[in-house]
């Protein structure tokens with residue numbers, strides 16, 4: 001599959017092109033080792049499955065953590081809107097804003113907070129942080145070292161899907177924000193939620209068990225009593241495995257299994273018990 005440039009993916013599309021978004025984001029590796037991989041229609045079966053747990057008579061405060069480009073958030077928001085759910089939906093991610101800098105024939109995209117190089121394009125050739133091609137990765141590493149003087153330069157650029165940016169403009173009950181799930185309770189200033197979704201983030205390939213445990217405890221503290229935590233992991237074949245938990249009397253009760261279930265079930269249960 002082709003690698004897309006920063007211009008093609010973030011600056012030139014007047015309408016979002018799903019294939020460009022999918023390819024572009026999956027090659028961006030963040031400084032903490034996680035990937036921005038996401039795509040349209042990735043979580044459709046999860047959206048439908050979760051309906052049965054939601055109270056459509058109440059207004060719900062929903063938090064989507066680690067939403068990446070937020071395309072999956074827009075889709076869930078639209079799904080719930082169609083069912084007339086009243087809600088306040090927050091789509092969040094550690095990195096929703098990057099820094100874009102142009103020098104000569106080179107375009108650079110950095111993480112705003114850390115200055116980590118996400119992608120460099122030279123003469124229209126893309127060198128993302130994880131291209132999957134060895135020689136390209138080597139060039140990326142050279143570029144990373146040589147472009148560090150520019151890491152805090154350039155203009156801010158949103159790392160979200162155009163539909164998500166538009167959805168935020170058009171709906172006062174849909175917002176995008178940067179949020180580190182490890183610092184969530186502090187950053188959100190004791191705001192609480194009825195539903196939290198953590199899809200493709202509580203992964204052992206990204207974090208240690210201790211870190212995942214810490215993140216779950218943070219999410220637990222953000223939930224109202226009776227609130228739901230939805231955990232999902234999408235496998236390479238597209239299968240979404242996961243679970244739905246309910247916060248009840250200081251514990252997480254397992255309510256439902258999504259396809260093959262969650263591989264961090266025990267961690268979630270024990271993070272609930274230790275609160």
Ligand SMILES: C[S@@+](CC[C@H](N)C(=O)[O-])C[C@H]1O[C@@H](n2cnc3c(N)ncnc32)[C@H](O)[C@@H]1O
Pocket residue numbers: 030032034035036037038039042065066067068069072092093094095179180181182198199200201
């Ligand atoms: C694989 S994507 C998940 C995208 C989306 N939830 C989905 O399932 O399609 C992982 C995302 O986690 C975000 N992330 C990594 N560390 C994070 C943290 N500490 N807090 C919040 N988000 C984080 C990354 O920026 C990236 O966008």
